[in-house]
Amino acid sequence: MPVDVEARVIRNTRLSSDYNVIELAAPEIADATAPGQFVMVKPGRGGDPLLRRPFSVFEVVREHGRVTGITLLSKRVGITTSMLFDAVEGDTISCLGPLGKPFELVDPPAEAWMVAGGVGLAPFATLAEALVARGTKTTLFYGARSGKELFYLDWFASRGIELKLATEDGTHGDKGRITVPLERELQRAGSAEVMVYACGPEPMLEAVAHVAEKYGRPSQVSVERVMGCGMGGCYSCVIPVKDSGGGQHYVRSCIGGPVFKGADLVWD
Amino acid sequence: MSGIDLTTRIGSLELRNPLMAASGCFGYGVEYADAVDLTTIGAVVSKGLFLKERSGHPPQRIVETPSGMLNAIGLQGIGVHRYIKEKLPELRRLGATNVINICGSTLDEYVELARILSDAEGVHALEINISCPNIKEGGITFGCSLHGTFDVVSAIKKVTHLPVIPKLTPNVTDVASIAKSAEDAGADAVSLVNTFLAMAIDVETRRPKLSNIVGGLSGPAIRPIAVRMVYECRRAIKIPIIGMGGIANATDVLEFMIAGATAVQVGTANFVDPFIWSKLLDGMRDYLTRHSIARIADLVGTVDTSTREKQWISS
Numbered sequence: 001m002p003v004d005v006e007a008r009v010i011r012n013t014r015l016s017s018d019y020n021v022i023e024l025a026a027p028e029i030a031d032a033t034a035p036g037q038f039v040m041v042k043p044g045r046g047g048d049p050l051l052r053r054p055f056s057v058f059e060v061v062r063e064h065g066r067v068t069g070i071t072l073l074s075k076r077v078g079i080t081t082s083m084l085f086d087a088v089e090g091d092t093i094s095c096l097g098p099l100g101k102p103f104e105l106v107d108p109p110a111e112a113w114m115v116a117g118g119v120g121l122a123p124f125a126t127l128a129e130a131l132v133a134r135g136t137k138t139t140l141f142y143g144a145r146s147g148k149e150l151f152y153l154d155w156f157a158s159r160g161i162e163l164k165l166a167t168e169d170g171t172h173g174d175k176g177r178i179t180v181p182l183e184r185e186l187q188r189a190g191s192a193e194v195m196v197y198a199c200g201p202e203p204m205l206e207a208v209a210h211v212a213e214k215y216g217r218p219s220q221v222s223v224e225r226v227m228g229c230g231m232g233g234c235y236s237c238v239i240p241v242k243d244s245g246g247g248q249h250y251v252r253s254c255i256g257g258p259v260f261k262g263a264d265l266v267w268d
Numbered sequence: 269m270s271g272i273d274l275t276t277r278i279g280s281l282e283l284r285n286p287l288m289a290a291s292g293c294f295g296y297g298v299e300y301a302d303a304v305d306l307t308t309i310g311a312v313v314s315k316g317l318f319l320k321e322r323s324g325h326p327p328q329r330i331v332e333t334p335s336g337m338l339n340a341i342g343l344q345g346i347g348v349h350r351y352i353k354e355k356l357p358e359l360r361r362l363g364a365t366n367v368i369n370i371c372g373s374t375l376d377e378y379v380e381l382a383r384i385l386s387d388a389e390g391v392h393a394l395e396i397n398i399s400c401p402n403i404k405e406g407g408i409t410f411g412c413s414l415h416g417t418f419d420v421v422s423a424i425k426k427v428t429h430l431p432v433i434p435k436l437t438p439n440v441t442d443v444a445s446i447a448k449s450a451e452d453a454g455a456d457a458v459s460l461v462n463t464f465l466a467m468a469i470d471v472e473t474r475r476p477k478l479s480n481i482v483g484g485l486s487g488p489a490i491r492p493i494a495v496r497m498v499y500e501c502r503r504a505i506k507i508p509i510i511g512m513g514g515i516a517n518a519t520d521v522l523e524f525m526i527a528g529a530t531a532v533q534v535g536t537a538n539f540v541d542p543f544i545w546s547k548l549l550d551g552m553r554d555y556l557t558r559h560s561i562a563r564i565a566d567l568v569g570t571v572d573t574s575t576r577e578k579q580w581i582s583s
Binding site for chain 1: 292293294295299300302303315323324327328329330331332334335336337339341344487488489536538539540541542543
């Protein structure tokens, strides 16, 4: 059951001129969150913005063994993300969650390959922790426009996550899209059992789902659609999903997702 | 505060309180059962139902605007038969009061829907959608004319014992005359307003932001217009009015009721705060206590215009 928390901002760390990680005191949400779930966030009380916006839970914060809050990874693109970027310690931000279907986890001998594009890194910190706790070998494929926009590399490395990086300008890792190292590693993977997880822009998700399928690996992708309520009430965040009969139908990504099997989606 | 009577009567239907979840803003109701005790809401109005399933419009289906939002969902829905089989049993178990919003492209479809739902257990009233701005066949052609409204309401009244509540569009010259036509046809109440036809354009791409090009505007931005329309209709008809349009707090509920609404519906605000219902009820009780009003029904239509100029309004 989701809860609505007037969450106090504990700290707000700017990672660059447009990325930030904001920590919110929402232990009730942190406690109940599974990897891949999201929260609906509303900074400010007025009519602008009127609606909440969806954010993946980035980290579950623990202090002295107790769960104290969550962080959100945000990129400043609109009004809500600007308010999150500018928020200061002590502000309160309304936070509704946890919402949505989480990732399905895999156990050894299966490996987990997480593929992130830009701010699509967001659901993979909690997923990585859950996978590591099960002893599942986990790799992060992480792509961005430039090396300056690759964040939290040490965080993942220190947890034993192998990193495969790509940047569009070639400043870090492979030059080009993240599918470059992904496809190379799939070619080398032999018969290893691999679950591919992906989050990022939809063209990237489509490319990752296709590459995974090409090499016979299942994928789970976390989509982001324009969302109104996060609860299944408004039917705005739909995404086309394949029917058994060859057709397609719209599924609400808030309650039917945001995590879908890559093979189930119809790409626009 | 405990002595306050919030019960509300809409024709033969008695509600625990005047708050209703607006159609298309609450899924089929079951989606919210984890968060909200549905017995605490006066009634749940279902998402608009056609006879058959509908896929709705392609995304993008909503866009936010100042203090409001446009939607063009296109009445995606499971159809009446699946609703009765898959949703209604759960809603009965949850103790919800169910008002079913029905949409047809022809008069016969409305009549057929009314017949089917009249035989279903757990249906308490029918809201007749003759006002969806987003699809051609959603009855808007009925809702935009006096004759169309009269014909659809009187045809449905002939085949059902349930309270019949046409939902009116604000996209007409004179909503009060449409309301009068509904009353003359035997409607038990009217609900108003549906959304205002509107449009938003991305100036960078010069494309409409909605796939459907146009959509319906809801949210606090429309509230003053909706209040005025409820006020106009209150003067034109005797049957109960269910008012809606941008209600976001208890003050807004009270404003609609004072303007003449017997009950109200909450839509967009539920997207922002699914826990709004108990907050609205607390605020209403607090107001009634402060004003020593024992029954909320006594508040309806009590707007005092005696000291105001009112030549602008007809009739």
